[in-house]
Amino acid sequence: MDRLTVTTGGMQAILLSCQLLLDPGDNIVIVSPIWPNITSATRLVRGEPKYVALDRKPDGRWTLDLPKGVRRSRRPYARDLRQFAG
Numbered sequence: 001m002d003r004l005t006v007t008t009g010g011m012q013a014i015l016l017s018c019q020l021l022l023d024p025g026d027n028i029v030i031v032s033p034i035w036p037n038i039t040s041a042t043r044l045v046r047g048e049p050k051y052v053a054l055d056r057k058p059d060g061r062w063t064l065d066l067p068k069g070v071r072r073s074r075r076p077y078a079r080d081l082r083q084f085a086g
Contacts, residue, residue: 015041022047031064 007013014037022028024046030038032051042049054062 011037011041014038015044018042018045018047031066 005013005016007016018028018041022042022045025048027048027050028042030042030049030051032053039049052064052066054064056062
């Protein structure tokens with residue numbers, strides 16, 4: 001690991017990541033349901049959130065068809081910030 005950034009909290013880390021990685025007008029693919037602050041941080045840096053929903057199975061498990069969801073949700077040049085999901 002060449003670089004490490006320490007923040008005082010999760011929201012600060014999310015906002016800092018958005019400021020570093022997004023330009024105004026960029027689309028960001030967000031897996032939902034999510035913590036609402038991720039959407040707020042995206043909008044603060046003038047990004048455009050695009051949501052990919054988790055599917056809940058009858059047995060209670062959640063699944064994600066990310067390739068299908070991303071194709072439906074994004075335009076060319078969308079950013080994918082998967083670190084926010086986990």
